[in-house]
Structures are given as C-alpha cells and as structure tokens.
Amino acid sequence: MTRRPVTPTPPIPEDGRSLDLDWVRRALAAGGRLALPTGIRIEEVGVGSGVMGQVMRCHLDYGESNDSAPASIIVKLPSVNAKTRRLGKRLLLYRREYDFYRNLASRIPVSTPRLLYGDFEPKSHRFALVLEDIRGMAVVDQIAGASPAQAKRAIRALARMHGAYWNRTQEAPVSGSYDSNNPKLSPIVQVVYLANLVRTLKHFGDAFSSTTRPLAQAFGLGVVDHMAALGAGPRTFTHGDYRLDNLFFDDGGDDGVTVIVCGGLDLDDDRSRRLAEVGLKRSLAAIEDLDVAEFIPASSRPSRNRRLFTHACRIAYGAYRSFKGI
Template sequence: MTPDPPIPEDGSSITAEWVRRALAAGGGRVAPPSDIRVEEVGVGAGVMGQVMRCHLEYAEADDPAPESIIVKLPSVTARNRRMGKRLALYRREYDFYRSLASQFPVRTPRLLYGDFESRSHRFVLVLEDIRGMGVVDQITGASPAQARQAIRALARMHGTYWNRTHEPVMSGTYDSTNPKMRPVVQIVFLTNLVRTLKYFGDSFTSTTRQHAEDFGLCVIDHMAALGDGPRTFTHGDYRLDNLFFADGDGDDLTVIDWQVSGLSCGLYDVGYFLVGNLTIPVRRRIEREAVEEYHDIVCRAGATDFTFNECWRLYRQNTLAALLTSVIVCGGLDLDDDRSRRLAEIGLKRSLAAMEDLDVEEFISPRNRGLFANACRIAYRANWLLQGAP
C-alpha cells in the first residue's frame, strides 16, 4: 500500500514524485510522471486558497494518464487561513468531494486524491482539470441565456436534495445555518462592515448604509429564518468564476469550488448568483422569469407545498446573501490583487442595488433586543470610532 504523501505547503512542494504518490494513494492506475510544471491559476479568482495547475510529462504514458491536474491548498495568507478554519471552509470542500461528488446531479471535477488534517485544517485536493469549457468573466456578467442555464443547474441540484437533508446520504454535511455559528457570522459581518465602509464607503447611499447596519444587527434572525424554511444542499459560492460552460446550446455545466457548501435554503444560491453575477440591468430584466423557471424545476423534482409566492419571497430575502458575502470579502480578506479588489467592489455595488430594488427592509428589522444585540451594537460603534470609518 502506497503511503499518503505529505500535504504541501505551497506549489514549490509539488514535485513529480509527490504527484506519483498522490495519484497512487488515490487509487489511480496511470504511469508515474517524469516531470512537472506548476502554474498558479487561482490569483484573483479564489482568495481563500491556492489553486495550481500541474502540467505532467511522462516517459511512458498510458492512455488514461492526465496531461494536467488541479491541486488545491489553503491560502498562503494567515488571515485568510484563520477565516478558512473558523468557517470550516476547507473541511466542507474536502467532505463534499469525499462523500457527495461521485453521485452528484451536476457535473463536478473528479477527485483524484485528497487529505485533510482535522486539527490544523491543512488540506490538499488533487482534481481533474476541466478543459474544453468556457468561463464567463464575473465582472462582465452573464448573458440572460447563461444566467438561465446556471439557474437550471441549481434547480436540478436543489431539487435532488429538497427537504431530504435528514437522510443518511447527507449525514455529516455542514449545516450552514447552524445556531452555534450564527453569532460568529453576525460578529464577522459587523466587524468587516466597518472596514468595508472605510474603504468602499462611496458605494453606499445613506439608505443602503442604514440597511446594511440594520442587517448586521439581525444576521442571527436572518440565518434562523433560513434554517426554518425548506432546506437542501447548497453550493454557497455559486458565481461565474466557479462555473464552466460547454459550447453549444445544451445545459452542460461543471461547478467547482465547494468550500462554502452546506445545508441551507436553496434560494440562497439563487439570490447570490443573480445579484452578484449579472449586471444590474440584466438582473432587473430576467430575475423574475429565472426564479419562475427555478420554481418549476424544483417542484417537478419533488418540492411539495411550495408556492411561487413563497419562492419569490425567499428569493428577495436571500438576496441579502450577496451583501453578507460582499461585506466579508471587502472588509475581511486581503485584496492585494487588482482583479480581486475590482470584483469585490462590483459585487458590493450590485448587492446594494438589489437591496433597494427588491425592498428587503421587511427582512432586516432586528427582532432580538437582548444582551447580545445590544453588545453587538456597542462593539460596532466602538470599532467604527477606532477604525476612523466615515
């Protein structure tokens, strides 16, 4: 039996011998590579981890030997690694590929090898390299046809697991609305809202700023509401940078990057995608039709007692997912790369526009007036003064 190779620190630790051991430990029956060239491909696309494409050469190659593979590792940035561990991001992706990916209703890269250290949350994933499919620039935004294709794929995924999250196949899957995590997420949001206002304050109007601050004091209520509604398996970061579109008119789509996956309301993914990945005019034009198509597919897949009015209300409520993520990205992560910063700023502007368009005020009135809510309010104001936010 081939011993598992050590988890690399970064791309410089990935050698031909390491790949040979990883593929053998993963059960692969291919010729060992004789040489390797490592290319970093995650810059500007995934700030929570390192993504490398490894180009392989063989002295004697078998037909199934891959020309290239993808290797994923934790972020090189200490702050991002801490957030990855705090929110169990690396464990979630590892668990998805180990437990669900092989029987998933939507295409994902094939897992060739994986390892995870439960104490440190260091991990490595060796994945199939998706070639011959196109990626749409998230900054440019999806076309109406691409957006509907992505929503149909979501509906197939969500419909498969709709209100089946208690079944054995989902055992151990991360609960994205876990009551224990709700206070943590609220604190993380409020902390990063201060920095977001400091560095991206021009993106806010007085109204959207007030809405964002009000939402920060009721994130717990928001997550509780999602936990009480219909539940399914969600991607959590369903955006164009994580989607590969096949050429032609079919629905072939490959979805990558499952770090934020878990059990939640399916409309979380829908709201997050339509708000963050379409230009504001395109989103305004097609969002209702896209949600109607989503509703039709999940109902045909088995969602019962789920009216379109309820679906639309959940969509409006879950557009706040885009704001939640945008604030954490803008305020909590290192955005040294120009594209990462531009992507974060555009995502923030799109989420703020959706807040105004979809009248989300009814969902952001804090119900909890207890000690924790008051402590959060005081801590937010104190942090606001210390940071010198506007």
C-alpha cells in the first residue's frame, strides 16, 4: 500500500504581517487540500471588531479554474497586544477556541466554519486557525439588535446544541471540554465579579437603579453558592459567548444560522466598551422586569452586610489587579 507523504506543518506566524503565499500553501497542504493557490491578497478584517486576536482574510488565486477550491479563507492569530495575549493565555481563551474548532465544531448540531488547518503551541498558547470564509451571510449589528425572525433562528440553533448534550457532558465529543462550573474556579469567578463590579459601579453607576444596585452587590457575595447550585442541576455543553457578533444569518429558513467561536472581547477596543455598556443596560432592564430578589439570601443582602461587601470588593479588586498584571 502506498502511503501519502506527510506534509510538514508551517511555523505559527508571529502576526498577520508574517502571512504570505508560501505559508498559506503549506498550511492548506498540511490540512489535506489538494488544490493550492498561486496568488494571494491579504487584508485584516478584525480591526475595530473587539476580538482578542487578529483576523485576516486571504483572497486566493489559482493557476486554473477550480470550483472546489476556496476563493478566500480566514486566518486567525493571537493579538499583537502583549497584555491581551497574556490575558488570553491566563483565561485559556486561545486554547479553548483552538480545541473547539479542532475537536468539536464538525460534531455539534449547529453550523460552524469548517476548519482547514490548525496549530497550537501549548507553552506560549500561540495558535493559527485557517477557517472557511463564510462571506455572503448577513452580519447583524449587535448594538442595533436582531429582528424577531433572526432571534428565533438563533434561539433554535442554541436549543439544538443544548438539547443534544443535555446531561450528557461526560460523553464524546464534549467530554473533557472546559468546565466553566468547576468548583475550583468558583472563588476566582467571585473575585473577578467583585473586582469588575467596583469598576462597573464607578463608570456606569447611573445605569443602576435602587433595585438593581443592591441585587448586583448581593450576588457578588453569593457567587460560589450560586455556582454550586448550578452544578447540582442539569448540565450541558454551552457556547459561552453566544451573541450577535458571533452569529451569521443566511436565507436558508429556520436553520440559516452559522455560529463562530471567538476568544472573547478586547475591552481596550472602543466598540467592545460600547457593547459592554449596551449589554449592561439591557441586562439591568431585564432584571427590573423579573422578581430576582427571592434568589438572593437575606443574609447576603448589602443593606444588612454592607461592611462585608465593601471589604470583599477591596480584596477582590487588589487580587484581580495582580492577576492581570496591571
């Protein structure tokens, strides 16, 4: 039996400026593509979108017509910002994104861009993803919001994914995935919540009402208990960042939604800060419409324990600054 020779993998580019025709040809060959481009034009498309990395679109030319060869591809790389890269490594954002496309994307019941090639360096968390370019699908402005029909599609797609793995998280292919409800992470989540609540109340305090401010404070004191309660209930595989910026819509009826996985928002980006502000106000408005006070233990309410809340926030903020290296 004749074996096909193994194509050596190309080194992970330092940044988008390091991309060239040779690297793309080697990556596509290593990914098993037979038709390789003879020309390339590269543009950065992630600028201003708030993603924690570089997103490059490569327009490809071929020596002869080939309908099966992609006219363009997307290459995703880590951020050029050292601070953002450190945060991505500490929160495992790049590793989780790579693992999703490498091990899960083709096996979950929602449409995702096809992985053409991927590489990841465990020590540094540098990575490269070569993905199908899903141009032609509609992108919805997250600040403006989706139409009722688009929202319906998005919810149905999410329900398919949740339903497929409902109480089956120990089964393949999702077993071994990142567990956001790991009890070991609960104290860290509480620290991060309290630290960010300090900054949120400082910059967006006017958005909180006399109802939502004490609820936000009370929740901060009960994050560990809340996560334990969630862990005791049904479990499933979740996206983790399911929002309009990560959804693409086509005219394919109820199922015309493609979902992407992104490493998170870079809050040094102006648009990301605007998204955070809009999301906060919408969430607070929703809380106003719900009777959520019953979920907050009376012993945790700031009106009865304000000194504890203030002390916890100070400790959390100091710990979080150390964690981020700021």
